[in-house]
Amino acid sequence: MPVFPMFVDLKGKRCVVVGGGNVAARKIEALMAFGPAITVVSPNAVNEIVQLADMRQIDLLLREYREDDLSEAFVAIAASDDEAVNESVYNSCVKRGIMVNTVDDPEKCTFIFPAIVRRGDLVVGVSTSGRYPSMSKKVRQHVGASIPPYWGEAVDLLEPFRVRAKEEIKNEEKRKRALREIMDEALSCYEKYERQQLLLRLERIFEGYADYEND
Ligand SMILES: C[C@@]1(CC(=O)O)C2=NC(=C\c3[nH]c(c(CCC(=O)O)c3CC(=O)O)Cc3[nH]c(c(CC(=O)O)c3CCC(=O)O)/C=C3\N/C(=C\2)[C@@H](CCC(=O)O)[C@]3(C)CC(=O)O)/[C@H]1CCC(=O)O
Numbered sequence: 272m273p274v275f276p277m278f279v280d281l282k283g284k285r286c287v288v289v290g291g292g293n294v295a296a297r298k299i300e301a302l303m304a305f306g307p308a309i310t311v312v313s314p315n316a317v318n319e320i321v322q323l324a325d326m327r328q329i330d331l332l333l334r335e336y337r338e339d340d341l342s343e344a345f346v347a348i349a350a351s352d353d354e355a356v357n358e359s360v361y362n363s364c365v366k367r368g369i370m371v372n373t374v375d376d377p378e379k380c381t382f383i384f385p386a387i388v389r390r391g392d393l394v395v396g397v398s399t400s401g402r403y404p405s406m407s408k409k410v411r412q413h414v415g416a417s418i419p420p421y422w423g424e425a426v427d428l429l430e431p432f433r434v435r436a437k438e439e440i441k442n443e444e445k446r447k448r449a450l451r452e453i454m455d456e457a458l459s460c461y462e463k464y465e466r467q468q469l470l471l472r473l474e475r476i477f478e479g480y481a482d483y484e485n486d
């Protein structure tokens with residue numbers, strides 16, 4: 272059965288990582304862009320994790336995992352190299368209703384990591400439902416190559432038009448057309464024009480659709 276791609280708000284949420292090896296470091300790196308409050312519990316940790324702790328970007332507890340480490344957790348990652356520890360983290364999370372990822376056992380995951388393409392707030396997640404991670408990586412590379420970096424900035428530029436459109440273009444079909452046309456113009460012209468000029472072009476399209484213009 273395929274997994275459903277839920278997009279979760281992690282900002283400020285406690286994320287407990289058990290284990291401080293390379294796999295933990297990779298999972299942490301993936302999470303960091305989404306603003307969780309990360310705690311790593313592990314008797315030792317690779318340099319990348321130690322550095323993040325030194326910069327106070329994550330909390331690092333240099334000791335073995337205990338069940339009460341999960342008390343504040345929103346999500347947990349069992350990334351130790353000890354199967355019994357990972358299993359114990361998994362069981363405690365299930366009991367407490369905490370989402371958990373066990374890095375060496377897809378059966379013991381209530382969520383799995385996707386391969387991620389991110390351009391600002393534009394996020395693409397790829398999964399093979401746990402069946403072939405290398406293929407997720409390949410698809411990520413393909414998709415990534417077809418999404419220019421500025422598409423993320425375009426979201427920032429476009430969103431205010433959508434906010435206004437909800438107020439100023441009441442007809443749903445007309446609003447959809449307007450938003451598509453404004454988006455297509457922004458994406459095709461983004462690199463051709465200065466920001467102010469581009470905004471003017473988008474504004475002109477918007478005004479062609481806005482209710483007050485046609486009243
Ligand atoms: C997408 C990505 C995200 C990330 O890790 O952030 C990710 N794995 C990536 C790469 C990768 N992982 C592995 C290889 C070596 C080749 C191979 O073994 O196939 C490569 C390829 C490489 O490194 O080139 C080894 C591996 N992975 C898992 C196991 C355990 C097992 O399957 O039993 C083992 C064996 C461990 C061992 O040998 O002991 C399990 C999982 N890995 C997942 C995610 C979840 C399912 C994703 C999906 O649905 O596709 C899942 C189920 C759980 C999870 O970890 O969430 C990231 C690509 C990121 C990118 O490049 O963008």
Ligand SMILES: NC(=O)c1ccc[n+]([C@@H]2O[C@H](COP(=O)([O-])OP(=O)(O)OC[C@H]3O[C@@H](n4cnc5c(N)ncnc54)[C@H](O)[C@@H]3O)[C@@H](O)[C@H]2O)c1
Pocket residue numbers: 289290291292293294295312313314315316317334335336350351352353356373374375404
């Ligand atoms: N999901 C994936 O993408 C993927 C990819 C490769 C490997 N793996 C699997 O992930 C696991 C971790 O890999 P790694 O390379 O990071 O291993 P590693 O040996 O580098 O790191 C394991 C970490 O777990 C810590 N640890 C051990 N006992 C602990 C305890 N009781 N409490 C807290 N921490 C404890 C160790 O101190 C160490 O920091 C391995 O089992 C490996 O098979 C998963």
